Amino acid sequence: MLNSDVLVLNSGFIPIRITSVRDAVCLIAAHRAVPVIEDDEYVRSPSISIRIPSVISVLGYNSFPQRRVVFSKLNVIYRDDMLCQYCGSRFNMKDLTVDHVIPRSRWESVTGRDQGDGFSTWHNLVCACRWCNNRKGSRLLHELGWALLREPFEPEYMPYIFVSFERAKQKGWLPFCNFNVRIIGVVE
Ligand SMILES: [Zn+2]
Incomplete structure (x- = not known):
């Protein structure tokens, strides 16, 4: 459970990365992030009890990492x-x-x-x-007698986060995924 995924938003609610529940809880405990969506379950220690987040927002950070598109x-x-x-x-x-x-x-x-x-x-x-x-x-x-779906090209920009539709939906991430995230569609 501590290793499951949490979507991290910057302070402007733009997704910047995916982290673990463990890291997300540490950020919240250190007052460096606030929970945006939480589950009903708690992480407890002797001194602290925090609801498990599925989305958090980092305080005081409103830029986002630029991904240089490397050829791979x-x-x-x-x-x-x-x-x-x-x-x-x-x-x-x-x-x-x-x-x-x-x-x-x-x-x-x-x-x-x-x-x-x-x-x-x-x-x-x-x-x-x-x-x-x-x-x-x-x-x-x-x-x-084959043709390409689309002519291959060198992309100028690539989103930072790739996530499947099912996972984003299950985690409640979809409302936050309109920028810097590419949703990979359902496999038919
Ligand atoms: Zn094929």
């Missing part, structure tokens, strides 16, 4: 909203891969550029489910 496989998957860019379906993280749209063996002949020039970049990588990735192999999209 995980960020490619997030950029594409966990949607396979080939079949258009949404999958759980465990079934998602990152695929080179133009495969390694074809890169030089298709683009006339060497591997160091653009092969593993935002523009040639997309989120793909493992089934589409397998089927595609080293072929080009037009050879399969």
Whole structure:
């Protein structure tokens, strides 16, 4: 229970991170945060009794951390909203891969550029489910009659917090999630 998640808002109620109940209770006890939404249960110690929060607001901090968008496989998957860019379906993280749209063996002949020039970049990588990735192999999209859901791009901004719709709903976080948070939709 002490390790379950708490959404942390800044003093302007913008979500800035997710922390544990343990840390949230410490912040409240130290008067550095106030609870915004609380459960019916308590954390008790000999000297203190605090209702377990699911959302807190930090006092006196109204900026928020800027995330520089680093190039990584995980960020490619997030950029594409966990949607396979080939079949258009949404999958759980465990079934998602990152695929080179133009495969390694074809890169030089298709683009006339060497591997160091653009092969593993935002523009040639997309989120793909493992089934589409397998089927595609080293072929080009037009050879399969496939099209990309969306042209790959380099994102300028990425939200700080990613959370699934179910989890945000269950925790009562949804009303606070309109900025700096990306809600990952329901898997159909
Ligand atoms: Zn797919």
